[in-house]
Amino acid sequence: MVFSFTLFLALFVLIGLSSMLRSRGTKKDYYLASSSIAPSLVGLSAVATNNSGYMFIGVIGYTYATGLASIWLMIGWIAGDMLVSTVTHARLRKATARTGEVSFAGVLSNWNGKPNVVLQRVSAVITLVFLLAYSSAQLVAGGKALHVLFGWHQWAGAVIGAVLVMIYCLAGGIRASIWTDAAQSVVMILAMSILLVVATASLGGIHGAITEMDKVEGFLDLFPKDLVVPGILGGILFAVSWGFAGLSVIGQPHIMIRFMALDDSSKMHRARLWYYIWFIAFYAMATAVGMLARIHLADPGSFDAELALPMMAMDLLPPFLVGLVLAGIFAATMSTADSLVLSCSSALTHDLLPQNIENTRLLKLGTGLICALALAWALFNKQSVFSLVIMAWSGLASAFAPLLLVLCFGGKPGQHLSLAAMFAGLGVAMLWRYLGWQTAIYEGMPGILSGLLVLSVPLLLKAFLRKPA
Numbered sequence: 001m002v003f004s005f006t007l008f009l010a011l012f013v014l015i016g017l018s019s020m021l022r023s024r025g026t027k028k029d030y031y032l033a034s035s036s037i038a039p040s041l042v043g044l045s046a047v048a049t050n051n052s053g054y055m056f057i058g059v060i061g062y063t064y065a066t067g068l069a070s071i072w073l074m075i076g077w078i079a080g081d082m083l084v085s086t087v088t089h090a091r092l093r094k095a096t097a098r099t100g101e102v103s104f105a106g107v108l109s110n111w112n113g114k115p116n117v118v119l120q121r122v123s124a125v126i127t128l129v130f131l132l133a134y135s136s137a138q139l140v141a142g143g144k145a146l147h148v149l150f151g152w153h154q155w156a157g158a159v160i161g162a163v164l165v166m167i168y169c170l171a172g173g174i175r176a177s178i179w180t181d182a183a184q185s186v187v188m189i190l191a192m193s194i195l196l197v198v199a200t201a202s203l204g205g206i207h208g209a210i211t212e213m214d215k216v217e218g219f220l221d222l223f224p225k226d227l228v229v230p231g232i233l234g235g236i237l238f239a240v241s242w243g244f245a246g247l248s249v250i251g252q253p254h255i256m257i258r259f260m261a262l263d264d265s266s267k268m269h270r271a272r273l274w275y276y277i278w279f280i281a282f283y284a285m286a287t288a289v290g291m292l293a294r295i296h297l298a299d300p301g302s303f304d305a306e307l308a309l310p311m312m313a314m315d316l317l318p319p320f321l322v323g324l325v326l327a328g329i330f331a332a333t334m335s336t337a338d339s340l341v342l343s344c345s346s347a348l349t350h351d352l353l354p355q356n357i358e359n360t361r362l363l364k365l366g367t368g369l370i371c372a373l374a375l376a377w378a379l380f381n382k383q384s385v386f387s388l389v390i391m392a393w394s395g396l397a398s399a400f401a402p403l404l405l406v407l408c409f410g411g412k413p414g415q416h417l418s419l420a421a422m423f424a425g426l427g428v429a430m431l432w433r434y435l436g437w438q439t440a441i442y443e444g445m446p447g448i449l450s451g452l453l454v455l456s457v458p459l460l461l462k463a464f465l466r467k468p469a
Contacts, residue, residue, distance in 0.1 A: 001319035001320065001322045001323040001326070002150075002323065003320070003323065004319075004320045004321075004322075004323030004324055004327065005323035005324075005326045005327050005330075006323075007323075007327075008187055008323075008324065008327035008330075008331070009164065009327060009330065011183065012164070012168075012180045012183060012184060012331065012334065013164060013167055013168060015168075015176075015179050015180050015183050016167065016168025016169075016171055016172060016176040016177075016179065016180045017167070017168060017171050017172070017176070018172075018179070019168070019171065019172030019173075019175040019176035019179050020171050020172050020176075022172075022175060023172055023173070023175070025360055026358070026360070027102060027350070027357070027358050027360065027363060028102050029173065029175070030173035030174065030360055030363050030364075031102040031103065031173060031174055031257075031342065031345075031346045031350065031363075032096075032102045032174060032257070032260060032261050033173070033174050033175040033178065033261045035093075035096065035097065035260070035261055035262065035263060036261070036263050037175075037178055037258075037261045037262055037263055038263060039262065039263075039267045039268075039270035039271035039274060040182075040270070040271075040274050041178055041179070041182050042178070042258050042259060042261065042262050042271040042274070042275075043270075043271045043272065043273065043274025043275035043278065044181065044182040044185045044186075044274055044275075044278060045177070045178040045181035045182055045185070045258050045335075046181075046255055046258040046259065046271075046275050047185055047274075047275050047278040047279045047282065048181040048182070048184050048185035048188060048331070048332070048335035048336075049181055049254055049255050049258065049335055049336050049339045050249065050252075050255055050279065050336075051185075051188065051279065051282050051283070051286075051332060055282065055283070055286050055332060056141065056188075056192075056286070056309055056328065056329045056332045056333075057141040057144060057307075057309065057329070058141070058389055058390075059073075059283075059286050059287070059290060060286055060289055060290035060293060060308050060309045061290070061304070061305040061307075061308055062290070062305075063286075063287050063289075063290025063291055063293075064290050064291075064293050064294050064297075064300070064305045064308045065300065065305050067213075067216070067218065067219035067220060067221065067291065067294070068213075068219065068220045068221065068222060068291065069221055069222060069223050069235075070287060070290065071287060072223070072235060072238055072239040072242060073242045073245070074283050074284065074287050075239055075242075076238075076239040076240065076241070076242030076243040076244075076245065076246060077242055077243070077245050077246040077283070078246055078276075078279060078280060078283060079243050079246060080242070080243035080244055080245065080246025080247035080248075080249075081246035081247065081249045081279075082246070082276060083243075083246075083247070084246075084247045084249070084250050084401075084405070085249075085250070085272060087405070087408050087409070088250045088404060088405070088408050089259045089268050089271075089272060090265050090268040091407075091408045092107065092256060092259060092260060092404070092408070093259055093260055093262050093265040093268060094265050095107050095111050095407075096260040097265070098113075099111065099113075102346060102350055103124075103253070103257075103343075103346040103347060103350050103351050104123075104127070104253035104256050104257055104260070104343070104400075105120050105123035105124050105127060105253065105347060105351045106120060106350060106351055107260070108120075108123060108400065108403055108404060108407065109123060109351075111407045112407075112412050116415040116418070118415060118419070119415045119418050119419060120351050121351060121352055122419060122422065123347075123351065123399075123400070123422070124347040124348070124351035124352040125347075125352065126395070126396070126399050126400075126422070126426065127253055127343060127344065127347040127351075127396070128344050128347050128348060128352070130391075130392040130395045130396045131253065131254065131340045131343055131344045131347075131392065131396070132340075132344060132370070132373055132374055132377055133377065133388055133391065133392045134254075134336075134340050134388070134389060134392035134393070135336075135337050135340035135341055135344070135370075135374040135377075135378075136374050136375075136377035136378040136381055136388070137378075137381070137388040137389045137392070138161070138332075138333040138334070138336045138337040138340070139157075139158040139161045139162055139333065139337060139374060139375060139378035140154070140158060140378050140381055140388070141329065141332070141333045142157040142158060142160070142161040142329065142330050142333040142334075143155060143156065143157030143158040143161070143378070144157070144304070144307055144310075146160070146326070147307075148307050148310040148311055148314065155379050157330075158375060158378040158379060159375065161330065161333055161334055161337060162337075162371055162372075162374065162375040162378075164334060165334055165337045165338045165341060165371060166341075166367070166368060166371045168180060168338065169338050169341055169342055169364075169367050169371070170364045170367060170368065173342065173363075173367075174257065174261060174342055176338075177335075177338040177339055177342060178258065178261065180334070180335065180338070181335045181338075181339070183331075184331035184332070184334065184335040185278060185331075185335070187324070187327055187328050187331045188282065188328045188331050188332050188335075189278065189281065189282050189285070190324070190328070191324050191325045191327065191328025191329075192282060192285045192286060192289060192328065193285060194317070194321055194324065194325070195289055195309070195312065195313055195316070195317070195325055196285050196288055196289050196292070198316050198317060199289065199292040199293075199296060199312060199316055200288075200292065202296075202316060203292070203295060209292060209295065212295045213291060213294070213295060216294060216295075219291075219294060222235065223235035223238065237440075237441065238440070238441070240445075241440075241441040241442040241445045242442050244397075244442055244444045244445035244448055245390075245393065245394070245397075245442050245444055247397070247401065247444075247448065248393055248394060248396070248397030248398075248401060248444045248448070249397075250397075250400070250401050250404050250405070251396045251397035251398070251399065251400035251401035251404065252393065252396055252397070253343040253347070253396070253400075254336070254339035254340045254342070254343040255339070257339070257342075257343060258339075259271065289309060289312075290308065290309075292312070293308035293309065293311075293312045294308075296312050296315060296316070297311055297312060297315075309325070309329070310325065310326065310329065313325040313326070337374070340374070341367060341370050341371050341374060342367065344370040344374075345363065345366045345367040345370050348366050348369075348370065349362065349363050349366040390438070390442075390443075391433060393444070394429045394433070394438075394442065394443045394444035394447060395426055395429055395430065395447075397429075397444045397447065397448060398425035398426050398428065398429035398443075398444055398447025398448055398450070398451060399422045399425055399426045399451070400422070401425075401448050401451070402421050402425055402448055402451030402452045402454075402455055403418055403421060403422065403451070403455065405452065406452070406455045411455065413455055413458075417454070417455065417457070417458070418455075420454050421451040421452075421454040421455045422451065424450045424451055424453075424454045425447045425448060425450050425451030425454075426447065427450075428443075428446050428447045428450040429443045429444055429446065429447025429450075430443075432446055432447065
């Protein structure tokens, strides 16, 4: 088990270090790989970054507790992601080339050719806060997996993950991140596939698994039990609200930077094809494994549900394959953590600091500082992985997605209006979560709608003023 785990981690580190051979020693190369990444690598890297420890730990834990009704989270998430990507991905790549910026906040703030310094710095602060929370969740997820499999303290896994992420981030920047992401995505889906097949076979096949699930009260119900609006209508509302979670991907700097790094905007359809085929397959398997875990680990009150996958792996698989599953979980956490750390680093060194830093040594120093802060947050964190990721995801989406959508549709909001929309969306989303309403409707939905409403105020005023008396 330790051997296979170490083998795969060593492979990822070697791939990351090999990216140094392609380094051009510039800031644009460190943060954007000189916009030279092939479509297949963009797609695989984006899906690995998206399907993080949240998928291995958070989603499986949520599915374990919820049952079949969790499928609406998957359907809504993928549908929302797919719908909005048709509008934004290619336009964002073109804007990246047009503005010459190397960060997500930089492109948004300079989209129409006029620099908005205050907007860029405020965006950088929001990016730093929420992506630090997000990256700490990935390290927590890795720590939980090692705790179950090796009996180590949870801080040990967080430290190991942080060190490995720092090694290849410092070595090759975003190129190292993308290359290792592509390799990690293969290990992730392989690990999930093996566990799915073995767990199903141990119950006598698909029919036997369904029969056992049916014995758990309410586990195969189509809709969650705690809906504010009961029945089909409540289920539709639940699914639509999670569609906004998928739409929220366009507000995630660490994912969108992958599409910004594509070598040619005309190849975006190929990158998206790689992304969605891998995404659908992986999410479907994660949901199925989460449901199977409820049968294999039948006492939900006796352990942390977010540890269901590593515990089931230990019960069903030989040591070598347990190591593979653990490597898959670690791959998921690292593939997102490295991206988050680099996005935070660009927010600090490119967007926030008053001087435009070009020295790659200083850029790497900023990356190391961010990684250390993420580790510190992880060591003192008390929230679940699922809760922490969703909070960060919805916060970033509510701040950035409305502005990106309006810009992609040709809008030209000024700096003050853009800032008002950011704060309105972010404020509504965080208030929604504070009030606990996210159990009925994902908080990103009201957050994004609030931001869009603020950005549409000038159009509404024009329409009102033109209305005949």
